[in-house]
Amino acid sequence: MPKSRIRKKADFTPPPAKQATNLKLTSRSWVAPVMLALFLIGLAWIVVFYVTDGDLPIKDLGNWNIVVGFGFIAGGFGVSTQWK
Numbered sequence: 001m002p003k004s005r006i007r008k009k010a011d012f013t014p015p016p017a018k019q020a021t022n023l024k025l026t027s028r029s030w031v032a033p034v035m036l037a038l039f040l041i042g043l044a045w046i047v048v049f050y051v052t053d054g055d056l057p058i059k060d061l062g063n064w065n066i067v068v069g070f071g072f073i074a075g076g077f078g079v080s081t082q083w084k
Contacts, residue, residue, distance in 0.1 A: 042072030
């Protein structure tokens with residue numbers, strides 16, 4: 001059986017270095033305060049609802065006050081997606 005040829009592998013050459021591109025992040029200084037405010041308003045809404053036995057913040061909503069509180073918190077999470 002004939003012997004196979006041995007191929008010489010080329011030496012490894014690293015790819016050329018990429019030039020760093022300057023990413024200009026727009027200043028969104030409003031995101032963090034709005035996000036925290038929505039979190040705290042939602043939390044305060046739910047806490048006040050439970051502490052006052054459902055009489056406050058709005059008695060007509062009844063247990064829907066919990067949904068309103070979680071809506072504020074969900075809004076905070078929605079705003080947090082804009083944070084860079």
